[in-house]
Amino acid sequence: MTHTAEIISVGTELLLGNIINTDARDISVALSRIGINVFYHSVVGDNAQRVTEAVNLARTRADIIITTGGLGPTYDDLTKKSVAAAFGRKLVFHENEAEKIRAFFKDRLGHAEMTPNNLQQAYLPEGCVVFDNGCGTAPGCAIEADGIHALMLPGPPRECRAMLEASAIPYLEKLSDSAIFSHNIHIFGMGESSVEARLEEIMRSSENPTLAPYAKDSEVMLRVTAKAAARDEAEAMMDPIIARVRAELGDIIYGIDTGTLENTVVSLLRARGMTLAVAESCTGGLLSKRITDIPGASKVFLGGVIAYTDGAKTTLVGVPRGTIEKHGVVSPEVAEALAMHVRESLGADIALGITGVAGPGADEFGNPEGTVHIALASSDGVFRRSPPLFYDRTRIRVTAASHALDMARRYLDGLHV
């Protein structure tokens, strides 16, 4: 039997637009992974009556109800009470949960004094399955009645994601028979509409597995999804589709299930036993930040310079002042000098240099917003890329960093940079 889930997010801050509903997205992704359909997302404010109404409505159109938010210690955290009411349950005090909350404050936050309202989080519906909160104080839980399951998860995205993977998905997998298996094909260097045009015939003709494109920042991801009883069966269904996509797109595919470009670059560096250094101007630390987001980056990333000013370029990196004066600070030559000098001073195998104009507006020399020059220095010489970038400051910075990572990825893969 296939299950139908409805996600109810509780929080007036969502209705005021103070935060985005990333929890519903994260839960939807996880549910489709295990083959559970989601027909509705709902968002309601911190209002007991409306939460109960939303739960009662959900009971008429779904057999799995997942709530997020409203589990906290404050007076407006009323999800458990409202859901329990809809299921005809009382809230009861769980002493061992209270102990965990006291311990959390003592051990993790280092101070014994805890405001009493925190113990409200230890009241849970009678007869529920308790979900531990790996990174917060509010436990979640699940209750079941007449074959309808209600799972209550915390609102803070980190806590919600952690409890989803550790407790909610395992709980739900026991209810599901067939599963969804998928692979993500990661692409850099072609726009979504061009990718779609190239693959239109494959996408149209595929029902199971399906092939669908998703654009994010300056990248395109293709997801191949198969519904099957078991992993090996699904793989056999997906292999030919992936082969056709590879034949169509070639080496602009930078990885399958490898996650981000930075992830791919760090993995390639580790596999090659090589090191990386950077000298970034207009990206202002974003490139380094993305690389060091990856756990274990310290094994291969030596560091670099935020060469945000001419002074930083000359003093910290050692770019000759003459190069800046002759070619202008936003030039391929300065990008090359940044890469070459930071590679030398840190003794890195490869180094990336970026200079450009993130905007808003042109720089004082009239270089338009979006002008970016990138260089990769290596023992095989220096490679350049000067992609014209668009949209806004944020997008220009992200895309510039992505181009730099793509150059590193292509170099490390032995491709034409």
Next chain:
Amino acid sequence: MTHTAEIISVGTELLLGNIINTDARDISVALSRIGINVFYHSVVGDNAQRVTEAVNLARTRADIIITTGGLGPTYDDLTKKSVAAAFGRKLVFHENEAEKIRAFFKDRLGHAEMTPNNLQQAYLPEGCVVFDNGCGTAPGCAIEADGIHALMLPGPPRECRAMLEASAIPYLEKLSDSAIFSHNIHIFGMGESSVEARLEEIMRSSENPTLAPYAKDSEVMLRVTAKAAARDEAEAMMDPIIARVRAELGDIIYGIDTGTLENTVVSLLRARGMTLAVAESCTGGLLSKRITDIPGASKVFLGGVIAYTDGAKTTLVGVPRGTIEKHGVVSPEVAEALAMHVRESLGADIALGITGVAGPGADEFGNPEGTVHIALASSDGVFRRSPPLFYDRTRIRVTAASHALDMARRYLDGLHV
């Protein structure tokens, strides 16, 4: 009379979690700005029956219904048909909208040839108010029946935001009498539950204006919201609440309506005519990235070093090897050396140094994950902070960068650092 709105987002990609519902956020922010309450967000798939059901449900609990998505040229773009059905209207062909669509393809996309399905976008409910699409082909529209208004906006966030501001909000402002005015009080240095405990009495006793806390990363934001006919009236209502909050929390309030810590620091630097440099280890560029996210940061941010390895600390920053050997690389002394030397080499007024263990796990010297030492170097000497940080790599890096920014903010504000 106050209006109640419900936002219905149409799109299976939302239910699959392929995209986040930023449209609902953007619309909620705009509606609260003009004093329209939002009690529900709903998300439904590209399914005519469920969209019609969602609209019919919304008609029972809201007098303003705003849909996003499903206005495009493809077969699953069925919002207009479904909403029109719920309002008992037919779709009629609008020739002048068709002209705009043909022109868009010709002028903006540069190719005259246009697939015929694009003209489906020119079919709109009879008697509707048409909303021009400033950055796409799909026009939006509004219809009204029995005092209930339905506004249909496109799904792509850029198009939705543009049409919202250009057409939807002006349309709705004509319906609204009172408006909502609010101020955001930004806090760093106290957890949400402690802030709430301190302010509980104010929060409980406030109905108009209201006072509500929102936790994000390592910060807490308090929003004071007043409903009034005019701005000055609202300000007079909010002033005493803000004064009471200030009296209660003091200088952990880093700003009102100032946005982020990095925003505050860049503004303070510009106001003081001072410059900043950084040398960051465990944050790996995140601190610089956050500072350079702010347009105009180049006026005050000189740059810095990602001193991710000992080599980078000694070679690029000039930290004496002896300091590292004597105190260990994760030590207050190395944080101080990072700040002092980068300040000197870039000639900055103030400089921030960070060294620590972002994790996962302890470092090779046994410093536990979350050990972070931060220093601020200035003409008044060097200041230190070694906050114990928790949770995970991402949270530790963000919070460490926030502490560094808070030290700069406090120094620039003449407070005890």
